[in-house]
Amino acid sequence: MHETPESDRELGNLGPHSPGFGGNWLDAAWESLSERNREILTWRARRETLNAIGTEFGLTRERIRQIESQGAKLLVRAQEIFDPNLPIKILEYLGDQSAVPDDVIAALLGTRAPAAATILLKQLGVQPPVVRSGPLIGYWSANPKALDAQLKALTERFPLSNEEFGQTAHALNIPPAAPLGVILEKDYRAELTELGWVRANRGARDRAYLWLRQQGEPRTVLEIANVAGASEHATRETMRRDEAFAQVRPEGTWALTDWRVQGADQRYANAVDVLVEVLRDLGPLDYAELRAEIQKRYPVGEWRVAQCLSSNLIGRNAAGLYDLAERGAEPIEDAEPQRPKHIQASGNVVGVEVPVTHDVLRGSGIPVNRWLTWYLGLRTAPSTRYFALGNGDDELSVRRMTSNSQLSSLRAQALSLGVAEGCTLVLLLRLDSNTASLRHACTPELCPAR
Structure with a gap:
């Protein structure tokens, strides 16, 4: 003969239309328990220890566990009879919410017995969120670790x-x-x-x-x-x-680096530093991704980003993405630019017209067209080629950088030729011997120095 479970016998007089139902199956099931058992379960719902409850009610730990187990089974059985879809409804309501308060859950269940709701939720697998100090009592979540x-x-x-x-x-x-x-x-x-x-x-x-x-x-x-x-x-x-x-x-005042105040120490020395950091942080990128990330971190135009790609720290990998040379990417050499009219070449000899400006006479470096550095084989940056100048006592350097190309100072040689601002010099570079010479190229009647 099939034996009716104890929980079913206790619930036998409870139903939607029975006098004992009271309009809510969970409250009715809770009220079907003895007053003492409800009080013990309330203590447990507050996370009181078995020892504390045993001392208060004069019961053994084992007896308290039995009362707790029987009460939980009764509430779950009531749920299975009166609201079998409740677990699905609760999980759907909780969704990805990391902390839902007790009163919201109680309203969802329609109960006036918070301890009953707590016990039932735990039986259905819903738990309080767990923070560093432990469970956050009074709140519930389908994912206790989310909060x-x-x-x-x-x-x-x-x-x-x-x-x-x-x-x-x-x-x-x-x-x-x-x-x-x-x-x-x-x-x-x-x-x-x-x-x-x-x-x-x-x-x-x-x-x-x-x-x-x-x-x-x-x-x-x-x-x-x-x-x-x-x-x-x-x-x-x-x-x-x-x-x-x-x-x-x-x-000597202090600012935030993000403000980029003039005169402030900055995180990046130049745009190449940013490019290297981006690739180191994010790995290989295509050009659009690389440019967007650089401009997010550093206020620089697209033209400057393109210039930085000539750095010998950067290259392309086998997949065609930009990456660091230290990770095996092949540095990108300059393609041949258009040769400007003021530079002429014939075999191993290159001639460059150099206008004499205030900067030349004060000893500044002299910007030159990138075609010159390309022709000299300086096709990644930074790279430099040296030439013995004059009698070999002086040295001229031609340097390719990501931002520009330039000659080292010609001040001493220019002054020795007696030139003035507005004159024209011609620099001759002999590539086979790595020597250079400088000539005064003004037409005598038009020379500003005369």
Whole structure:
């Protein structure tokens, strides 16, 4: 003979139309338990220990476990009879929410007995979210680890102003009902200040950052230290070691690196540094991806990005993507540019017209067309070729860089020829002997030096 389960016998007089149903099957099932058992189950729902409950009610640990097991089975059996689709409905409602409050779940279940809801949810596999200190009692989730991951992602973005905090929490899908302030300060070493949220172990640095950003312009280290709550020396050293800050010279004030204030120490020495960092961070990229990422990190035009691709630190891999030469990418040599009229070549001899300018006479380097460096075999950057100048006592260098190509100073030789600003020189380079000579090429009657 088939034996009726004890839970079914207890539920036998409960149904949607029975006097004992009371309009809600979960409340009715809960009320069918003895008052003492309901009280014991309520203690367990509050996560009281078996020892504490045993002391209070004069019961053994084993007897408490039996009462807990029987009560849970009764509630689950009631659910199976009266609402068999409840597990699916609850999981659909929870979705990817990382923390849903007790009262919301109780309203969903239509119960006035929160302990009954807690016990039933655990039996159905729904758990409280778990943060660093343990389960977050009073909240539920289908993925107990989700809230911890969200809070870690949130604190990784610190420091944040109050407005940014709310926006970031929303973007990370952190439910507004979660008691974020309490959890963050207790478990995630975060601190709410008048400026916003900071990391407790980097509070002085983060307060300095938020305040300086709020000011919007460079400030003295004393002003920053007063807000940061640290000494001038400690504040200066903190900012000096932190890439987010830059010292403005010669004033000695401090700014945020992102502002790119003139005279401030910058994170990147040049655009090539950015290009190398991007490829090191992200791996091989096509040109569009590479350009977009460089311009995201550094204010530079597309023409400058293209120039940087001639660096001998960069090349193309077998798949045609840009990558670092140190990872085996083949450096990209310049294609032959169009030869300008002021440069002539015949075999191993190249002649270059050099206008005498104020910069030439003061000893500056002299920009030259890229065709010259290409013809000299300088087809990646940086690369240099040297020529003995005059009697061999002086040396001329021709240098190819990513941004330009240039000759070294010709000041001494130009002055020895008696030229003046506005004159024309011709530089002759002999490639077979790596020698160079300089001539005064003005028509006598039109020479500015006469």
